[in-house]
Amino acid sequence: MALSIIILAAGEGSRMRSHLPKVLHRLAGIPLLGHVMRTSRRLAAAHIVVVYGHGGEHVREAFPEEAVTWVEQAERLGTGHAVEQALPHVSPDDTVLVLYGDVPLIAESTLRQLITKVDDHSLALLTARLDDPSGYGRIVRDDQGSVIRIVEDKDATEAERAIAEINTGILAIKAELLASCLATVTNDNAQGEYYLTDIIAKAVEKGVSVLTASPGNLDEIMGVNNRAQLAELERSFQLAQARELLTSGVTLRDPARFDLRGSLTAGRDVEIDVNVIFEGEVTLGDRVRIGANTIICNTRIGDDVVIQPHCIIDGAEIGHGCQLGPFARIRPETVCHERARIGNFVEVKKSIIGQGSKINHLSYVGDSSVGRNVNIGAGTITCNYDGANKHHTEIGDDVFIGSDSQLIAPVKVGDGATIGAGSTITRDVPAQELTLSRASQQTIRGWKRPAKE
Ligand code: UD1
Ligand code: CA
Numbered sequence: 001m002a003l004s005i006i007i008l009a010a011g012e013g014s015r016m017r018s019h020l021p022k023v024l025h026r027l028a029g030i031p032l033l034g035h036v037m038r039t040s041r042r043l044a045a046a047h048i049v050v051v052y053g054h055g056g057e058h059v060r061e062a063f064p065e066e067a068v069t070w071v072e073q074a075e076r077l078g079t080g081h082a083v084e085q086a087l088p089h090v091s092p093d094d095t096v097l098v099l100y101g102d103v104p105l106i107a108e109s110t111l112r113q114l115i116t117k118v119d120d121h122s123l124a125l126l127t128a129r130l131d132d133p134s135g136y137g138r139i140v141r142d143d144q145g146s147v148i149r150i151v152e153d154k155d156a157t158e159a160e161r162a163i164a165e166i167n168t169g170i171l172a173i174k175a176e177l178l179a180s181c182l183a184t185v186t187n188d189n190a191q192g193e194y195y196l197t198d199i200i201a202k203a204v205e206k207g208v209s210v211l212t213a214s215p216g217n218l219d220e221i222m223g224v225n226n227r228a229q230l231a232e233l234e235r236s237f238q239l240a241q242a243r244e245l246l247t248s249g250v251t252l253r254d255p256a257r258f259d260l261r262g263s264l265t266a267g268r269d270v271e272i273d274v275n276v277i278f279e280g281e282v283t284l285g286d287r288v289r290i291g292a293n294t295i296i297c298n299t300r301i302g303d304d305v306v307i308q309p310h311c312i313i314d315g316a317e318i319g320h321g322c323q324l325g326p327f328a329r330i331r332p333e334t335v336c337h338e339r340a341r342i343g344n345f346v347e348v349k350k351s352i353i354g355q356g357s358k359i360n361h362l363s364y365v366g367d368s369s370v371g372r373n374v375n376i377g378a379g380t381i382t383c384n385y386d387g388a389n390k391h392h393t394e395i396g397d398d399v400f401i402g403s404d405s406q407l408i409a410p411v412k413v414g415d416g417a418t419i420g421a422g423s424t425i426t427r428d429v430p431a432q433e434l435t436l437s438r439a440s441q442q443t444i445r446g447w448k449r450p451a452k453e
Pocket of ligand 2: 223
């Protein structure tokens with residue numbers, strides 16, 4: 001039997017006070033709806049139908065790659081109405097799982113538990129017991145403890161409001177049963193809405209039993225209605241990721257000051273100081289040490305690399321034993337081979353830095369290939385841009401470039417060449433020779449500074 005997932009995402013999210021639709025706000029770098037889609041994909045659903053409303057076009061455009069069916073709910077008439085819009089895209093004998101686009105952390109394992117309870121005679125509800133159940137629909141059970149209906153907070157009696165077991169909103173049910181129950185739901189209630197929750201009583205009338213499951217932890221069922229809730233959920237998600245890394249053997253100086261917006265693979269005995277942010281896919285080798293206040297994005301880092309504080313590394317490959325920073329900026333398509341050193345206030349873009357080469361201070365190296373054991377002095381600049389096009393700089397092995405030199409690309413520097421400090425290099429430099437371009441020093445004897453009149 002196939003699984004269809006209906007994701008409700010038509011909410012306005014007015015409490016976010018944002019031009020961006022709520023489900024596009026990001027948690028750990030991914031839109032809220034993206035989290036739900038990712039979990040849905042893991043369940044290998046035959047169909048995923050997303051019901052969108054307000055700002056819907058932006059929501060669709062944010063997921064151009066997703067193989068989902070988009071259904072517009074033009075008028076927001078309630079959760080029952082929203083699900084009804086999606087039903088034509090679901091096969092009658094599918095099991096339908098209803099998820100919310102603004103409940104991002106629902107776990108795959110919890111959902112699997114729920115789905116397995118469903119058959120022709122049973123539907124499954126995800127419920128939870130809360131210390132403060134106010135605002136939620138309450139689960140009403142009979143004397144035998146069987147679920148008989150859900151009552152919404154606004155429609156509940158005093159006694160019903162005292163029930164601690166709440167409806168998370170997430171449920172699984174056979175499509176045919178869902179359709180037949182929904183067909184008779186009315187909007188005769190406090191909010192004048194078609195409640196999805198009303199199908200429970202209808203199903204019970206038909207002799208269907210209502211089974212329940214509960215989430216592994218309460219973050220799984222938390223919805224995002226405002227930015228405070230988003231921030232809270234972000235921190236608890238980050239803490240959970242941090243704990244997982246600690247368990248796997250990574251040292252985090254402070255798990256509360258750690259952010260992973262993507263995925264991190266780390267070797268043995270990795271040490272990460274405070275306020276380090278990882279984005280996209282990052283791989284760290286064994287014994288990597290990362291200093292405070294560093295951002296690393298889509299990068300592979302080899303064994304024994306030391307990254308001093310305050311570095312920004314994006315789209316790079318850093319070989320074994322390299323040392324970076326403090327205050328280094330490594331931009332996309334940079335490859336640093338083994339034991340290279342990139343020091344403070346150095347920017348490297350789209351360049352290959354050879355084994356053991358050093359760029360230790362205040363330099364810009366862009367669109368360049370640098371050989372092995374090269375020493376690039378402080379203040380060296382590869383002038384790669386002529387105002388219209390970018391040009392390449394090629395530096396051979398064992399080159400020594402004196403401080404404050406400019407290499408006007410396109411230009412080649414031969415193996416073993418030495419460039420005198422303060423040179424502006426406009427033509428290719430021969431191997432093994434000293435090349436410099438520098439006005440010779442002179443002294444004007446007896447010269448006097450002008451005096452103020
Ligand atoms: C709903 C449940 C309630 C449950 C609570 C859990 C109903 C009637 N009530 O209440 O039992 O405890 O969720 O958070 O289902 N949506 C649409 N179209 C609509 C209405 C809602 O797409 O016309 C979407 C919203 O974007 C949201 C979700 O459905 O993602 C839930 O809607 P919301 O209005 O927040 O429902 P609650 O009143 O909180
Ligand atoms: Ca809600």
